[in-house]
Amino acid sequence: MKLVVQVKLEPMPGQAAALEATLRACNEAATWVSEIAFERGEFKNFPLRKHTYDEVKSRWTLGAQAAQHVIKKTCDAYTTLKANLKAGNLGKPGSKRYRKATEKPLAFRPQGAQPYDDRMLSWQIAERTVSVWTTSGRVKNVAFTASVEQLATLALYRKGESDLLERDGMWFLSATCEVPEAELNTAPADFLGIDLGIVNIATTSDGEIMAGRELNRVRVRERGLRTELQKKNTPSTKRRLKKRRRKEARRAKDINHKIAKHVVAEAERTGRGIALEGLTGIRERVRLRKPQRATHSSWAFHQLGEFIAYKARKAGVPVVHVDPAYTSRTCAECGHIDKANRVSQAFFACRNCGFVDHADRNGSRNIRARAWESWRRGAQSTAPAPPRTYRGEAGRKRSITASDARCASPGP
Structure with missing residues:
Protein backbone atom coordinates (compact mmCIF):
# COMPACT_ATOMS: atom_id res chain seq x y z
CA MET A 1 0.00 0.00 0.00
CA LYS A 2 1.18 3.51 -0.78
CA LEU A 3 1.91 5.90 2.05
CA VAL A 4 3.86 9.15 2.11
CA VAL A 5 6.66 9.94 4.54
CA GLN A 6 6.98 13.66 5.16
CA VAL A 7 10.33 14.94 6.45
CA LYS A 8 11.36 18.46 7.36
CA LEU A 9 14.22 20.07 5.47
CA GLU A 10 16.74 22.29 7.24
CA PRO A 11 18.32 24.28 4.39
CA MET A 12 20.95 26.96 4.85
CA PRO A 13 19.86 30.52 3.86
CA GLY A 14 21.41 30.22 0.38
CA GLN A 15 19.84 26.81 -0.16
CA ALA A 16 16.44 28.06 0.98
CA ALA A 17 16.65 30.98 -1.47
CA ALA A 18 17.37 28.58 -4.33
CA LEU A 19 14.46 26.33 -3.34
CA GLU A 20 12.10 29.31 -3.08
CA ALA A 21 13.11 30.61 -6.51
CA THR A 22 12.58 27.14 -7.97
CA TYR A 53 7.05 22.29 -23.44
CA ASP A 54 9.60 24.40 -25.33
CA GLU A 55 8.29 27.68 -23.94
CA VAL A 56 8.33 26.40 -20.37
CA LYS A 57 11.95 25.26 -20.69
CA SER A 58 13.28 28.47 -22.25
CA ARG A 59 11.19 31.10 -20.48
CA TRP A 60 11.63 29.80 -16.94
CA THR A 61 14.99 28.02 -17.47
CA LEU A 62 13.59 24.70 -16.30
CA GLY A 63 15.18 21.35 -16.99
CA ALA A 64 13.50 18.76 -19.16
CA GLN A 65 12.21 16.72 -16.22
CA ALA A 66 10.96 19.79 -14.33
CA ALA A 67 9.12 21.07 -17.42
CA GLN A 68 7.38 17.74 -17.88
CA HIS A 69 6.35 17.65 -14.23
CA VAL A 70 4.97 21.20 -14.48
CA ILE A 71 2.77 20.23 -17.43
CA LYS A 72 1.64 17.01 -15.78
CA LYS A 73 0.82 18.86 -12.55
CA THR A 74 -1.40 21.24 -14.51
CA CYS A 75 -3.24 18.39 -16.20
CA ASP A 76 -3.74 16.67 -12.85
CA ALA A 77 -5.19 19.90 -11.44
CA TYR A 78 -7.82 20.02 -14.17
CA THR A 79 -8.58 16.35 -13.63
CA THR A 80 -9.22 17.09 -9.96
CA LEU A 81 -11.37 20.09 -10.87
CA LYS A 82 -13.45 17.97 -13.23
CA ALA A 83 -13.95 15.32 -10.53
CA ASN A 84 -15.01 17.98 -8.00
CA LEU A 85 -17.50 19.46 -10.44
CA LYS A 86 -18.94 16.03 -11.23
CA ALA A 87 -19.27 15.19 -7.53
CA GLY A 88 -21.04 18.49 -6.80
CA ASN A 89 -18.33 19.71 -4.45
CA LEU A 90 -18.33 23.14 -6.10
CA GLY A 91 -22.07 23.68 -6.17
CA LYS A 92 -24.69 23.12 -8.81
CA PRO A 93 -24.13 24.09 -12.46
CA GLY A 94 -24.91 27.78 -12.83
CA SER A 95 -24.25 28.64 -9.20
CA LYS A 96 -21.79 31.43 -8.35
CA ARG A 97 -19.19 29.05 -6.99
CA TYR A 98 -19.53 26.70 -9.97
CA ARG A 99 -19.10 29.56 -12.44
CA LYS A 100 -16.10 30.90 -10.53
CA ALA A 101 -14.46 27.50 -10.82
CA THR A 102 -15.07 27.08 -14.55
CA GLU A 103 -14.94 30.53 -16.14
CA LYS A 104 -11.22 31.17 -15.51
CA PRO A 105 -8.08 29.05 -15.78
CA LEU A 106 -6.62 27.57 -12.63
CA ALA A 107 -3.84 29.50 -10.89
CA PHE A 108 -1.11 27.97 -8.76
CA ARG A 109 0.22 29.44 -5.52
CA PRO A 110 3.88 30.59 -5.61
CA GLN A 111 4.70 28.14 -2.79
CA GLY A 112 2.68 25.27 -4.25
CA ALA A 113 4.26 21.81 -4.10
CA GLN A 114 6.43 20.63 -6.98
CA PRO A 115 6.94 16.92 -7.79
CA TYR A 116 10.48 15.56 -8.13
CA ASP A 117 11.61 12.25 -9.55
CA ASP A 118 14.87 10.42 -8.93
CA ARG A 119 16.61 12.34 -11.71
CA MET A 120 15.96 15.62 -9.91
CA LEU A 121 16.29 14.51 -6.29
CA SER A 122 18.58 12.02 -4.58
CA TRP A 123 18.42 10.86 -0.98
CA GLN A 124 21.40 10.19 1.28
CA ILE A 125 19.40 8.64 4.09
CA ALA A 126 22.34 7.57 6.26
CA GLU A 127 23.72 11.15 6.22
CA ARG A 128 20.22 12.67 6.47
CA THR A 129 20.80 14.90 3.46
CA VAL A 130 19.29 15.29 0.01
CA SER A 131 20.55 16.67 -3.29
CA VAL A 132 17.90 18.80 -5.01
CA TRP A 133 17.68 20.24 -8.51
CA THR A 134 16.97 24.00 -8.61
CA THR A 135 16.83 26.64 -11.32
CA SER A 136 20.26 27.84 -10.16
CA GLY A 137 21.86 24.39 -10.29
CA ARG A 138 22.07 21.31 -8.13
CA VAL A 139 21.91 22.07 -4.39
CA LYS A 140 23.70 19.38 -2.45
CA ASN A 141 23.86 18.42 1.22
CA VAL A 142 20.48 19.86 2.19
CA ALA A 143 19.90 18.49 5.70
CA PHE A 144 16.61 16.98 6.76
CA THR A 145 15.25 15.74 10.07
CA ALA A 146 13.28 12.53 10.54
CA SER A 147 12.46 9.96 13.18
CA VAL A 148 14.10 6.55 13.25
CA GLU A 149 10.85 5.02 12.00
CA GLN A 150 10.70 7.42 9.06
CA LEU A 151 14.31 6.75 8.13
CA ALA A 152 13.70 3.01 8.15
CA THR A 153 10.59 3.39 5.98
CA LEU A 154 12.45 5.60 3.51
CA ALA A 155 15.38 3.21 3.31
CA LEU A 156 13.22 0.12 2.78
CA TYR A 157 10.15 1.24 0.87
CA ARG A 158 10.69 4.59 -0.88
CA LYS A 159 9.46 4.31 -4.43
CA GLY A 160 8.27 6.94 -6.88
CA GLU A 161 8.10 10.71 -6.75
CA SER A 162 8.76 13.10 -3.90
CA ASP A 163 7.12 16.50 -3.48
CA LEU A 164 8.93 19.66 -2.39
CA LEU A 165 6.74 22.15 -0.55
CA GLU A 166 7.03 25.21 1.65
CA ARG A 167 4.60 25.97 4.46
CA ASP A 168 4.80 28.84 6.95
CA GLY A 169 8.47 29.39 6.18
CA MET A 170 9.33 25.70 6.69
CA TRP A 171 10.44 23.27 3.98
CA PHE A 172 9.24 19.71 3.61
CA LEU A 173 9.76 16.72 1.35
CA SER A 174 6.97 14.16 0.97
CA ALA A 175 8.26 10.84 -0.37
CA THR A 176 6.01 8.09 -1.72
CA CYS A 177 6.65 4.69 -0.12
CA GLU A 178 5.28 1.29 -1.09
CA VAL A 179 4.69 -0.28 2.35
CA PRO A 180 3.65 -3.95 2.49
CA GLU A 181 0.31 -4.75 4.12
CA ALA A 182 -0.09 -7.35 6.83
CA GLU A 183 -2.28 -10.34 5.98
CA LEU A 184 -5.89 -9.62 6.89
CA ASN A 185 -7.18 -11.39 9.99
CA THR A 186 -10.15 -13.28 8.55
CA ALA A 187 -11.09 -14.93 11.85
CA PRO A 188 -11.23 -12.18 14.50
CA ALA A 189 -11.96 -13.28 18.04
CA GLY A 212 -12.90 13.70 26.56
CA ARG A 213 -13.78 16.73 28.67
CA GLU A 214 -10.27 18.12 29.00
CA LEU A 215 -10.00 18.45 25.22
CA ASN A 216 -13.43 20.06 25.05
CA ARG A 217 -12.40 22.73 27.55
CA VAL A 218 -9.51 23.63 25.25
CA ARG A 219 -11.84 23.71 22.25
CA VAL A 220 -14.32 26.00 24.03
CA ARG A 221 -11.52 28.35 25.06
CA LEU A 241 -6.92 33.86 13.03
CA LYS A 242 -5.24 32.17 10.09
CA LYS A 243 -2.34 31.08 12.27
CA ARG A 244 -4.65 29.74 14.99
CA ARG A 245 -6.82 27.92 12.49
CA ARG A 246 -3.81 25.97 11.27
CA LYS A 247 -2.73 25.29 14.84
CA GLU A 248 -6.17 23.94 15.75
CA ALA A 249 -6.23 21.75 12.64
CA ARG A 250 -2.81 20.34 13.51
CA ARG A 251 -3.92 19.59 17.09
CA ALA A 252 -7.09 17.81 15.92
CA LYS A 253 -5.11 15.83 13.36
CA ASP A 254 -2.52 14.81 15.96
CA ILE A 255 -5.23 13.67 18.40
CA ASN A 256 -6.98 11.71 15.65
CA HIS A 257 -3.71 9.98 14.81
CA GLY A 271 -6.95 -10.44 17.78
CA ARG A 272 -10.13 -8.43 17.29
CA GLY A 273 -11.61 -6.42 14.45
CA ILE A 274 -12.78 -2.80 14.71
CA ALA A 275 -16.41 -1.71 14.57
CA LEU A 276 -17.17 1.86 13.49
CA GLU A 277 -20.33 3.85 12.98
CA GLY A 278 -21.32 4.71 9.42
CA LEU A 279 -21.62 8.48 9.80
CA THR A 280 -21.88 9.46 6.12
CA GLY A 281 -24.14 12.48 5.74
CA ILE A 282 -24.67 12.98 9.47
CA ARG A 283 -24.45 16.78 9.21
CA GLU A 284 -27.33 16.75 6.74
CA ARG A 285 -29.41 14.29 8.79
CA VAL A 286 -29.05 15.84 12.24
CA ARG A 287 -30.87 19.02 13.26
CA LEU A 288 -29.29 21.00 16.07
CA ARG A 289 -29.85 24.21 17.94
CA LYS A 290 -27.55 27.05 16.93
CA PRO A 291 -25.30 26.88 20.05
CA GLN A 292 -24.64 23.18 19.32
CA ARG A 293 -23.68 23.54 15.68
CA ALA A 294 -20.12 24.75 16.14
CA THR A 295 -19.29 21.95 18.58
CA HIS A 296 -20.95 19.31 16.40
CA SER A 297 -19.23 20.37 13.17
CA SER A 298 -15.78 21.32 14.44
CA TRP A 299 -14.26 17.87 14.82
CA ALA A 300 -12.94 15.83 11.89
CA PHE A 301 -14.72 12.53 12.55
CA HIS A 302 -14.35 11.50 8.91
CA GLN A 303 -10.61 12.06 9.19
CA LEU A 304 -10.51 9.93 12.33
CA GLY A 305 -12.37 7.14 10.53
CA GLU A 306 -9.93 7.31 7.61
CA PHE A 307 -6.95 7.15 9.95
CA ILE A 308 -8.35 4.10 11.72
CA ALA A 309 -9.18 2.43 8.40
CA TYR A 310 -5.78 2.75 6.77
CA LYS A 311 -3.82 1.94 9.93
CA ALA A 312 -6.02 -1.13 10.30
CA ARG A 313 -5.37 -2.08 6.69
CA LYS A 314 -1.64 -1.78 7.29
CA ALA A 315 -1.90 -4.01 10.38
CA GLY A 316 -4.27 -6.56 8.82
CA VAL A 317 -7.13 -5.71 11.20
CA PRO A 318 -10.65 -6.00 9.71
CA VAL A 319 -12.93 -2.97 9.96
CA VAL A 320 -16.72 -3.12 9.76
CA HIS A 321 -18.99 -0.07 9.53
CA VAL A 322 -22.48 -0.47 10.97
CA ASP A 323 -25.69 1.53 11.00
CA PRO A 324 -25.55 3.73 14.14
CA ALA A 325 -29.34 4.16 14.37
CA TYR A 326 -30.64 3.83 17.96
CA THR A 327 -27.31 2.60 19.36
CA SER A 328 -27.52 5.27 22.06
CA ARG A 329 -31.06 4.22 23.06
CA THR A 330 -30.63 0.44 22.96
CA CYS A 331 -29.72 -1.53 26.06
CA ALA A 332 -26.55 -3.55 25.46
CA GLU A 333 -27.80 -6.23 27.89
CA CYS A 334 -31.43 -6.90 26.96
CA GLY A 335 -31.80 -5.02 23.65
CA HIS A 336 -34.70 -2.82 24.84
CA ILE A 337 -34.99 0.38 22.79
CA ASP A 338 -36.41 3.46 24.48
CA LYS A 339 -35.57 7.15 24.23
CA ALA A 340 -35.98 7.36 28.00
CA ASN A 341 -33.08 4.92 28.45
CA ARG A 342 -30.69 7.78 27.74
CA VAL A 343 -31.13 9.67 30.97
CA SER A 344 -28.44 12.25 30.19
CA GLN A 345 -25.42 12.68 27.95
CA ALA A 346 -23.28 10.42 30.14
CA ILE A 367 -21.84 -1.09 17.76
CA ARG A 368 -19.59 -4.05 18.61
CA ALA A 369 -22.55 -6.44 18.69
CA ARG A 370 -23.87 -5.23 15.33
CA ALA A 371 -20.44 -5.59 13.72
CA TRP A 372 -20.01 -9.09 15.11
CA GLU A 373 -23.44 -10.11 13.84
CA SER A 374 -22.68 -8.63 10.39
CA TRP A 375 -19.35 -10.45 10.27
CA ARG A 376 -20.97 -13.77 11.15
CA ARG A 377 -23.41 -13.23 8.27
CA GLY A 378 -20.54 -12.83 5.83
CA ALA A 379 -19.74 -9.12 5.89
CA GLN A 380 -16.32 -8.18 4.53
CA SER A 381 -13.84 -5.68 5.93
CA THR A 382 -14.81 -2.19 4.80
CA ALA A 383 -11.37 -0.66 5.36
CA PRO A 384 -10.72 1.22 2.09
CA ALA A 385 -7.42 1.63 0.31
CA PRO A 386 -5.45 4.07 2.47
CA PRO A 387 -5.04 7.75 1.67
CA ARG A 388 -1.51 8.40 0.46
CA THR A 389 -0.32 9.74 3.78
CA TYR A 390 2.39 9.20 6.31
CA ARG A 391 3.85 11.57 8.89
CA GLY A 392 5.88 9.89 11.56
CA GLU A 393 3.43 7.06 12.19
CA ALA A 394 1.11 8.52 9.56
CA GLY A 395 -0.12 11.92 8.54
CA ARG A 396 -2.45 13.25 5.94
CA LYS A 397 -0.91 14.52 2.75
CA ARG A 398 -3.10 16.72 0.60
CA SER A 399 -3.20 16.09 -3.12
CA ILE A 400 -0.91 18.48 -4.95
CA THR A 401 -3.47 19.12 -7.62
CA ALA A 402 -6.22 19.87 -5.15
CA SER A 403 -4.23 21.95 -2.68
CA ASP A 404 -1.84 23.92 -4.85
CA ALA A 405 -4.24 24.76 -7.62
CA ARG A 406 -7.00 27.11 -6.53
CA CYS A 407 -9.72 24.80 -7.72
CA ALA A 408 -12.52 26.71 -5.99
CA SER A 409 -11.17 30.15 -6.91
CA PRO A 410 -9.37 29.94 -10.24
CA GLY A 411 -7.40 32.89 -11.45
CA PRO A 412 -6.51 36.09 -9.61
Missing part, protein backbone atom coordinates in the same frame (compact mmCIF):
# COMPACT_ATOMS: atom_id res chain seq x y z
CA LEU A 23 9.09 26.74 -6.54
CA ARG A 24 8.13 30.21 -7.69
CA ALA A 25 9.37 29.56 -11.24
CA CYS A 26 7.67 26.16 -11.46
CA ASN A 27 4.33 27.51 -10.26
CA GLU A 28 4.48 30.56 -12.52
CA ALA A 29 5.11 28.18 -15.40
CA ALA A 30 2.22 25.95 -14.28
CA THR A 31 -0.12 28.96 -14.20
CA TRP A 32 0.91 29.88 -17.75
CA VAL A 33 0.43 26.29 -18.92
CA SER A 34 -3.00 26.36 -17.26
CA GLU A 35 -3.95 29.43 -19.30
CA ILE A 36 -2.87 27.76 -22.55
CA ALA A 37 -4.77 24.60 -21.63
CA PHE A 38 -7.89 26.64 -20.83
CA GLU A 39 -7.70 28.61 -24.08
CA ARG A 40 -7.21 25.53 -26.26
CA GLY A 41 -9.46 23.22 -24.25
CA GLU A 42 -6.63 20.69 -24.10
CA PHE A 43 -6.19 19.11 -20.68
CA LYS A 44 -4.29 15.92 -21.49
CA ASN A 45 -0.60 15.60 -20.80
CA PHE A 46 1.02 14.61 -24.10
CA PRO A 47 -1.09 16.81 -26.42
CA LEU A 48 -0.54 19.79 -24.10
CA ARG A 49 3.23 19.28 -24.21
CA LYS A 50 3.27 20.11 -27.94
CA HIS A 51 2.02 23.63 -27.17
CA THR A 52 3.92 24.41 -23.97
CA ASP A 190 -14.39 -10.39 18.49
CA PHE A 191 -14.78 -6.72 17.60
CA LEU A 192 -13.74 -3.55 19.37
CA GLY A 193 -16.66 -1.12 19.13
CA ILE A 194 -15.91 2.61 18.80
CA ASP A 195 -18.58 5.16 19.70
CA LEU A 196 -17.86 8.65 18.34
CA GLY A 197 -19.29 11.64 20.15
CA ILE A 198 -19.07 15.34 20.86
CA VAL A 199 -18.23 15.31 24.57
CA ASN A 200 -16.08 12.18 24.32
CA ILE A 201 -14.49 11.99 20.89
CA ALA A 202 -14.11 8.19 21.03
CA THR A 203 -15.23 5.57 23.54
CA THR A 204 -14.39 1.88 23.14
CA SER A 205 -16.52 -1.10 24.09
CA ASP A 206 -13.81 -1.87 26.68
CA GLY A 207 -14.90 1.29 28.48
CA GLU A 208 -11.89 3.43 27.56
CA ILE A 209 -12.65 7.10 26.88
CA MET A 210 -10.23 8.95 24.60
CA ALA A 211 -10.12 12.74 24.19
CA GLU A 222 -10.17 28.50 21.51
CA ARG A 223 -13.63 29.08 20.08
CA GLY A 224 -14.14 32.01 22.46
CA LEU A 225 -10.81 33.53 21.46
CA ARG A 226 -11.65 33.05 17.80
CA THR A 227 -14.97 34.85 18.30
CA GLU A 228 -13.23 37.83 19.93
CA LEU A 229 -10.69 38.07 17.11
CA GLN A 230 -13.42 37.88 14.47
CA LYS A 231 -15.25 40.81 16.10
CA LYS A 232 -12.19 43.08 15.74
CA ASN A 233 -11.80 42.26 12.03
CA THR A 234 -8.46 44.02 11.57
CA PRO A 235 -5.58 42.87 9.33
CA SER A 236 -3.56 41.75 12.35
CA THR A 237 -6.45 39.74 13.81
CA LYS A 238 -7.02 38.11 10.40
CA ARG A 239 -3.40 37.00 10.32
CA ARG A 240 -3.69 35.69 13.86
CA LYS A 258 -3.11 9.06 18.45
CA ILE A 259 -6.64 7.70 18.87
CA ALA A 260 -6.41 5.70 15.65
CA LYS A 261 -3.00 4.30 16.51
CA HIS A 262 -4.15 3.22 19.98
CA VAL A 263 -7.38 1.64 18.71
CA VAL A 264 -5.64 -0.34 15.97
CA ALA A 265 -2.84 -1.47 18.31
CA GLU A 266 -5.36 -2.70 20.89
CA ALA A 267 -7.42 -4.55 18.26
CA GLU A 268 -4.29 -6.13 16.79
CA ARG A 269 -2.99 -7.15 20.22
CA THR A 270 -6.23 -8.90 21.18
CA PHE A 347 -25.84 8.23 31.93
CA PHE A 348 -27.71 5.20 30.54
CA ALA A 349 -30.35 3.34 32.56
CA CYS A 350 -32.49 0.67 30.89
CA ARG A 351 -36.21 1.01 31.67
CA ASN A 352 -36.73 -2.70 31.06
CA CYS A 353 -33.99 -4.59 32.91
CA GLY A 354 -32.45 -1.85 35.05
CA PHE A 355 -28.98 -2.11 33.46
CA VAL A 356 -26.88 1.00 34.20
CA ASP A 357 -23.74 2.06 32.35
CA HIS A 358 -21.90 5.02 30.86
CA ALA A 359 -23.98 6.03 27.85
CA ASP A 360 -21.09 6.10 25.37
CA ARG A 361 -19.79 2.73 26.52
CA ASN A 362 -23.26 1.25 26.13
CA GLY A 363 -23.42 2.66 22.61
CA SER A 364 -20.01 1.24 21.71
CA ARG A 365 -21.10 -2.19 22.96
CA ASN A 366 -24.11 -2.03 20.65
